[in-house]
Amino acid sequence: GLILRSSIHHIPTLIAGGLLYFVKGQFPALMPISSLAIIFTFYLLMFLLDSNLDEARNEGWLWREEDLNAKNIDGMPSWSSSGWNDVQWTPPLPFGVLVGLFRGKVYFPAVLAGLPTAMAMSAIYLVRCSVLAPAVSKNSKMLIKWKEDQERKETSTTTERTKSDSYNHSDYSMHAQIEDNTNETKDRTPKTISVSEILTSFSKSFFLCGLAGGPAVTPALGVGAILFKLGASGLAPQYGATIVLLIFYVTNFELVSYIPKVTFSSQLIVVGIDMIQAWFFMSYKKSANKGEWLVVPMIVISAMVFGLLASVFLGIALSTFIFVANFYRSGVVKFVANGLTIHSTIERNASDGEWLDLNGDLIQVLVLQNYLFFGNASSCMNFVSTMFDEPNLTTKQKLDLPPLPKYLVIDLTLVTGIDASAVDVFADILLLCKSHKCQVLMTGMSNDTKRHLKCGGITASVGMNRSNDLRFLPDMDTALGEAEDALLQFVCKSEERAMRHRHNSVIADGFTYALYEIDLQVSLRGLSICFLYIQNQI
Numbered sequence: 001g002l003i004l005r006s007s008i009h010h011i012p013t014l015i016a017g018g019l020l021y022f023v024k025g026q027f028p029a030l031m032p033i034s035s036l037a038i039i040f041t042f043y044l045l046m047f048l049l050d051s052n053l054d055e056a057r058n059e060g061w062l063w064r065e066e067d068l069n070a071k072n073i074d075g076m077p078s079w080s081s082s083g084w085n086d087v088q089w090t091p092p093l094p095f096g097v098l099v100g101l102f103r104g105k106v107y108f109p110a111v112l113a114g115l116p117t118a119m120a121m122s123a124i125y126l127v128r129c130s131v132l133a134p135a136v137s138k139n140s141k142m143l144i145k146w147k148e149d150q151e152r153k154e155t156s157t158t159t160e161r162t163k164s165d166s167y168n169h170s171d172y173s174m175h176a177q178i179e180d181n182t183n184e185t186k187d188r189t190p191k192t193i194s195v196s197e198i199l200t201s202f203s204k205s206f207f208l209c210g211l212a213g214g215p216a217v218t219p220a221l222g223v224g225a226i227l228f229k230l231g232a233s234g235l236a237p238q239y240g241a242t243i244v245l246l247i248f249y250v251t252n253f254e255l256v257s258y259i260p261k262v263t264f265s266s267q268l269i270v271v272g273i274d275m276i277q278a279w280f281f282m283s284y285k286k287s288a289n290k291g292e293w294l295v296v297p298m299i300v301i302s303a304m305v306f307g308l309l310a311s312v313f314l315g316i317a318l319s320t321f322i323f324v325a326n327f328y329r330s331g332v333v334k335f336v337a338n339g340l341t342i343h344s345t346i347e348r349n350a351s352d353g354e355w356l357d358l359n360g361d362l363i364q365v366l367v368l369q370n371y372l373f374f375g376n377a378s379s380c381m382n383f384v385s386t387m388f389d390e391p392n393l394t395t396k397q398k399l400d401l402p403p404l405p406k407y408l409v410i411d412l413t414l415v416t417g418i419d420a421s422a423v424d425v426f427a428d429i430l431l432l433c434k435s436h437k438c439q440v441l442m443t444g445m446s447n448d449t450k451r452h453l454k455c456g457g458i459t460a461s462v463g464m465n466r467s468n469d470l471r472f473l474p475d476m477d478t479a480l481g482e483a484e485d486a487l488l489q490f491v492c493k494s495e496e497r498a499m500r501h502r503h504n505s506v507i508a509d510g511f512t513y514a515l516y517e518i519d520l521q522v523s524l525r526g527l528s529i530c531f532l533y534i535q536n537q538i
Contacts, residue, residue, distance in 0.1 A: 009060060013262050017269020024270060035263055042260040053258075061260055068253035097213040120309035123316075125206075133198040292322055324375040332368050332376045333383055334414055338405075339363030339487075344480035352488055363483045364405040365476075369414035372422035380422075384408065384429050388436050405438050407483035411476050413444030423456030430458065430470060439486070440470045441479040 016038050023034045046056060056062045100106050209215065248255060279296050287293040295318045303311035339360025348356070364387055368380065387405055410429075433440050442460075445453075450472070453459070460472040473479045 013265040013269060016262055016266035017273070020266050021270045021273050035267075038263050038266060039259060042262065056260075057257075061262070063253075063257045063261065065252070065254070065257060068256055094212045094214075098211070116307070116309040120307075120312045123312045124308075129199060129202050133195045133202065295319060295322070324373075327370060327373070328376045328379075330370060332370050332372055332379055332415075333366065334369040335365070335367035336383065337365040337367075338402075339365075339480070339484065342480065344477050344484055346481045346484065348484075356484055356487070359403075359487065361402045362406045362487055363409065363480070364407070365409045365411070365480075367411045367414065367476075371416045372418040372425075374419065374421035377418075377422035377425040381425050381428055381432075384432060388432065388438075404436055407439050407441060407486065408433055409441045409443065409476065409479045409483060411443045411479075412446075412449060413476070415444075415446075415449065418449055418452050420452075420456065423452055423458060426453065426458055427456060434469050439468070439483075441473055441483060442470065443473045443476050443479045445472060 020031065020034055020038075023030050042061070046052070053062065057064050097106075283296065284290070284293050295315060298318065299311045299315040302314045306314075339356060339362060341360075342365060343356065343360070366380070366383060370376070372380070387408070408429075430440055458470070460468070460470050471482070473482065
């Protein structure tokens with residue numbers, strides 16, 4: 001029955017695919033030979049079983065001519081037929097979609113019915129290219145290193161062989177050969193390409209495939225590595241493969257009809273095993289949080305139950321929730337300090353330093369990190385609001401609380417970016433600080449962060465006035481220095497200010513006052529000496 005027929009066709013495919021996967025892992029260079037071995041084994045079995053091509057095609061082991069010839073679909077004539085020019089050029093022929101569109105042969109209800117699947121595939125290819133491009137870049141560097149190691153081994157082998165035969169050659173010829181090998185190795189060494197260049201090449205191939213009406217394709221890393229190790233990394237093998245494909249197309253793929261289906265299906269088995277191993281087993285081992293790994297099987301189950309488009313959106317939603325949860329768990333507040341624990345690099349006199357050591361907690365420092373968005377920006381507000389909280393005591397108990405800050409330094413050097421919700425949080429922080437007469441100093445902001453803040457209505461006051469509610473400064477040290485200077489200038493106690501500005505003295509300047517005291521002491525000493533001299537004379 002059907003089960004027996006399916007088993008007869010699929011079991012050989014599974015066996016051949018498993019053998020190819022084993023060869024791929026142990027001996028990658030033997031993959032082409034293994035594929036040829038499958039074809040040879042198939043025809044050997046046909047010979048032993050006394051079967052012919054027609055019987056194999058009827059049993060489904062080989063493709064029939066009508067399965068491969070697109071021009072015979074719906075009664076289309078062959079290339080040599082005289083009635084070919086009278087037939088509409090329609091899909092699946094190249095550019096048949098464009099021709100059918102211009103000739104009004106497109107059935108748009110069918111297009112709308114297939115739109116959800118097309119959108120799902122677009123999202124899948126977008127994610128795939130975003131992940132595949134960095135992987136290709138990384139894989140290319142690894143392959144280049146492998147190539148350099150192989151060429152270094154060949155060079156060392158050539159050098160040893162040259163040394164062993166040095167009695168027949170001069171030293172000059174030996175060095176010349178080594179130099180020629182080195183130059184040849186440098187010429188053969190491939191160059192790395194950036195991720196943007198890879199994405200650009202993907203977009204070009206997708207555009208050409210879509211224009212021709214063909215499916216979008218992306219390179220397989222495993223196959224690419226095998227071809228690279230076989231020496232097929234240049235342009236010649238790629239152009240050669242294109243020419244071979246063109247020959248197949250022009251000849252109606254007659255040559256493909258002699259290749260058993262198990263040869264192609266076994267390749268699909270290899271790719272399927274790679275995907276299962278990479279997305280299920282390897283990802284399970286690499287995932288410390290197994291909840292993240294559950295996204296993959298949930299997407300697969302959703303694709304089978306609800307459809308491909310729903311599974312894509314489900315995967316995006318689950319990934320977004322996991323991303324937000326991880327960012328919220330890591331936190332955005334990197335460091336919290338005050339003026340008692342950190343100081344600027346400005347050198348100050350002993351009295352100013354002692355005063356700052358006692359009153360440095362009037363300066364609060366908040367260092368932020370990561371990307372600020374709706375999921376974690378609210379924690380910044382919680383940290384700032386605790387600086388101004390006053391306890392509601394029902395008894396007369398006295399608590400030693402720190403003073404309300406006069407200056408709040410927010411460092412954004414480690415912040416990679418912000419969104420609109422984070423800008424709203426900063427606006428709330430500014431209102432809270434302004435209500436408590438606390439100045440905000442923001443440091444380490446990138447141009448992109450400043451642009452987002454400006455779009456949200458947060459701009460620093462023009463000028464260098466230290467009384468502004470908000471100031472943008474380049475770095476943390478500059479902000480601490482400005483806050484310390486402002487504390488010493490505006491908040492320092494009157495007795496400490498009197499050491500620099502003597503308001504109760506007739507002489508306001510401190511240096512002039514010191515000279516005056518010296519002169520006074522010298523004058524008094526001179527008068528006493530004169531008085532003693534006169535007394536001795538009497």
